[in-house]
Amino acid sequence: MLAGKRILLIIGGGIAAYKALETIRRLREAGASVTPVMTRAAGEFVTPLSVASLAGAKVYTELFDLTDEAEMGHIQLSRVADLVLVAPATADLMAKMAQGHADDLASTLLLATDTPVMIAPAMNVRMWEHPATRRNAEMLAGDGVRLLGPEEGGMACGEWGPGRMAEPAGIVEAVRSALAAGPLAGRRVVVTSGPTHEPIDPVRYIANRSSGAQGAALARALAALGAEVVFVTGPATAPRPAGVEVVEVQTAREMLAGVEAALPVDAGIFAAAVADWRVADAAAQKIKKAPGGDAPTLAFVENPDILAAVARRAAGRPRLVVGFAAETTDVVANATAKRARKGCDWIVANDVSPDTGIMGGAENAVTLITDAGAESWPRMSKDEVARRLAGRIAEALE
Template sequence: MLAGKHILLIIGGGIAAFKSLDLIRRLRERGAKITPVLTRAGEEFVTPLSVSALAGEKIYRDLFDLTDEAEMGHIELSRAADLVVVAPATADLMAKMAGGIANDLASTVLMATDKRVLIAPAMNVRMWDHPATQRNLVTLHSDGIRMVGPNKGDMACGEYGPGRMSEPLEIVAAIETTLGKGPLTGKHILVTSGPTHEPIDPVRYIANRSSGAQGTAIARALLDLGASVTFVTGPADTPPPKEAQVIRVQTAQQMYDATLNGLPADAAIFAAAVADWRVTDVSDNKIKKDGSGALPVLNFAENPDILAEVSKLTKNRPRLVIGFAAETDNVLENATAKRHRKGCDWIIANDIRPDTGIMGGAENDVTLITDQGPEDWPRMDKTAVARQLADRIAQVLNA
């Protein structure tokens, strides 16, 4: 699959850089051509000579190299390859990518490329968990950057947790998926995400506390496996993935209409936090206090039940319909009852009590409920949840 493919490998500065040497060897065994870019920090862990010898190619290190830049080196490097791989991708490199900083050869190449980019993060667990890194991850995912790892394990510093760079063969597999056909290639999947806003008057609305982070991560994971994704999103905080067909909506009725128009699909995942009710008599003008102490009267009606409506379709029903159950009490009981009531195939239950930090946070703690019963997943970041879910969907759709 990799024979004749040209990969630009950027090696960041971290103890995991030693794995990049084995990665080069594994890729060359499969017939790939490797052009290495070694950062100054990377040189502290692997030598230019060893990288160049294994790659069998000239190594690039300096942005202001007279010979290379006379030939517009950073532009040529960024566009001559089939894929740009960053391994290890340090917290510093990821921050530069997210912030659009181009102050050395590696970051300039990443800014100038028009090719797909795959990163293999590697850093201390506390750096990985830092809010800045998690914010950068959201940005990188929305920019279409693909990611493999990091894995959990013992760190060189003696700590334990997520932050270990994926093993070379794991990265090779991710490269093959990115350049070849992923397990969801040819599949169309619809994802709803974010909150809905139900207007009361021109300045007020009813909404749910949803950032859209989990729905966006799911869409990103499906895209990474080769799926074609229709992404129906309310006014979320998290930017949608650029490679998806993005349909922006405000209200539940608009989301319902967009969902039906987005069918047929092989699978549909309803991660949106849809408002259950809407105000029937929306005021054209801002409602004001009149000084009498009288409270405004709002009349409500139920919004369309998008999950239930799609689950009971006889025509264009997706093969796999997946809902979410955000619960504050009796999580498993309520989520299981919701699955039966709605008629969907799977329900992903999560406890969203305020003390969990789930709603609007970077992590999720979910239980997958199918006709086989509940399956508890460990608490992990929303990207990891999305990947695990995408893998399960691929298994079912390819069965």
């Protein structure tokens, strides 16, 4: 799977450094060679001996080591790999990368490299959510660095939320996708998925039955063809795909912001079931039911139209914009009208009437609507729909 590929692995100083050991093992099992670099802080969590034993290679730690400079200078070390992988990427290391600092071996290698770079962030949830870290992440993504995660879950500090480093299996899959010589290699794609939740009060919200399964399958299929995928997802039940950058959102406005932050892209695939309306003034406290009282009156306002906003951009419009239309009547007619109204290139339409079992199910039956007309596909698994659509997208971007 990764036979002959050379990975320069930079291990940052965080508790998640222990996952680097399993990552090395899996990378080598897949056929890759691993050259490890450790920051000084990383040595507080895992030993160079453990890393070297699993990598079967020398561990580099110091910038000013004359022996190493004679054997392999830091400039050469930064450029002989097929991919530079930073796992874990701490908040400090991300800040150095974003600002171009070079005060140790790891940061110097990252500044000197002309090799693709992928990072797997890992830190406390508050550190990840801090505006400075978010700015740094956006800056790195804009510089072409691939971000993998972080994932949501429990942390060593006892807190819960986004900040966990991606699991080794997911990292290896992401490396495979990044190095794949597929038809979408070098292409960047944004995919939206899942429902949005529009709050009524802190307890209640407006949503729909979308599981996010089709969007997740599309992200996986596009990544398998070599694309760099930014996956902007609402609170879906479907597992998040490995090997892609995942952006978690709740509302339509947050989803729009996530999409805009991902631009520019070669293609935008808008599979999310975005709520058309939101409550104008969501209550700050739970709305209480008064005994014998009237039901509350909710005033609604229209949510931003993410598909139309991207499709009608005057500058920076993706080469291909694909929308989805979930209909219950007159599927092709309604979807064709939607395509014209939104200004997108393609519409993928399906019938989500309750008796179809499609919304929330494992299968889909779609009609692809383009300039050439309507092309109906037979009912098949959502994974197969994703593979077929990804293939068509690759053809369109050639």
